[in-house]
Amino acid sequence: MAQDTTEVVGELTEQIGEGGGMPQLDFANYPNQIFWLAVSLVIIYFILSRVVLPRVSSVLAERQGTITNDIATADELKQKAVEAEEAYLKALADARAEAGRIVAEAKLEIQAELDVAIAKADAEIAAKAAESEVAIGEIRKGALKAVETVARSTATEIIKAVMPGAGDAKAVTAAVKSQLKGA
């Protein structure tokens, strides 16, 4: 009976529909549409809540985790790079200091050697100078003696020539000596 009624209503509404009414306001069809709407909503709700949402949220969380990990790793690597650079700079500074030290040491050594050499040379020069002085003194002494000898012999000869037989060698020698001392 109810079946018949709905059929009649359906036919009636279709006739109205042919007349160009608004199918949206055809209240006889509402139970049908609401029923299928409910069915689809429930199906979509279960698809979403049982499958899609957990899956997508887990994927997003996983990706977030991966990104966080990657950023942490990158930070670590960066830290390492900074450390390596520091070590390199330190090594460079050390090497530079070492080089400076070696240069200073070498300089000192050379200075010492130089000093020694200079001192030695000075000593040698002093010795030579002393020797030379002695030699010069001797030569001077020799020269004075030679001058005395020459003067004496010359004076003797002159005296012999001027006054033969006069005077004697002793007087001449004394005279020359006094003369040379006075000169």
Next chain:
Amino acid sequence: MAEDILGAGTEGADIVSAGPEFHPMEQFTLEPLFGGHAINWYTPTNLTLWMGVAIVAVILLLVVGTRRRAIVPSRTQSVAELAYGFVYSMVEDVAGKDGLKYFPYIMTLFIFIVFSNFLGLIPLSYSTTSQFAVTVPLALLVFFTVTIIGFVKHGIGFLGLFWVSAAPLALRPILAVIELISYFVRPVSHSIRLAGNVMAGHAVIEVFAVFVGVSVFIAPLAFIGIVGMFAMDVLVAFIQAYVFTILTCVYLKDALHPAH
């Protein structure tokens, strides 16, 4: 006689043969899938068919598309993730952190409406969201759920939503009446907005389509009109789903935090 002429019916066209036939609302007619005329509450109709297509599309895009669970997503997977993130941030921003409990329901609404809207744009398809029988239950569902949540969470304190404590005392009863009316108008505007927008777009396209057949000179213009309206409808299909969802979030926020 006269009613036949102006009733925009098939009979009218015979008499006024010069004028075009307009059946902009005929595309929304509910028809049984397997012949016959009777539409019982269980009869599979074209509405059933296109809701089924929507469900299949949901399965294809959201279930099959994400089955690989890739860290670097494929195209379909990133669409699914985009939809998830879009609705999730909407619920979080508008309804607040405690609204996230209702995220699956709001996501269901959004996915159902957005898929129905876009499938309705396929030529010769049946747009399910243009039916008041579809959108009114949706809006009533939201309305009752939100009201029940409000009363369960805050008891009688939920009525504070209508008592604007920021206003002067003398104005408060008047404002309470206005707030009460606007509260009960919510499901009306909520449902009619969605169905009306979708229906309007389809009906206008249909009218333009009639003009294509009228004359060779009007046809190009009408065709441009169809293309423009279609582009507009693509926009509207998304925006209306967005607006429906965000209004749901706003109503949910009112239920969770009724204080003004």
Next chain:
Amino acid sequence: MEGDIVEMGKFIGAGLATIGMGGAAIGVGSIVGNFLSGALRNPSAAGGQTAMLFIGIAFAEAFGIFSFLVALLLMFAV
């Protein structure tokens, strides 16, 4: 003859009802225009307010849709 007048009234009413859509257009334009002018003054705050923009548009537009619906009702359902 009587039917003629009724039909004529239907069409005139439907046409008049569509004027309401113009009001909705003005409303939507006003909302978006004000949003834009505000957004250009303070672009950093604009991003967070797009949700409010769409809610406002939806409310304004709903009334245009109502008038359209009235037109449709007059044309096809009355």
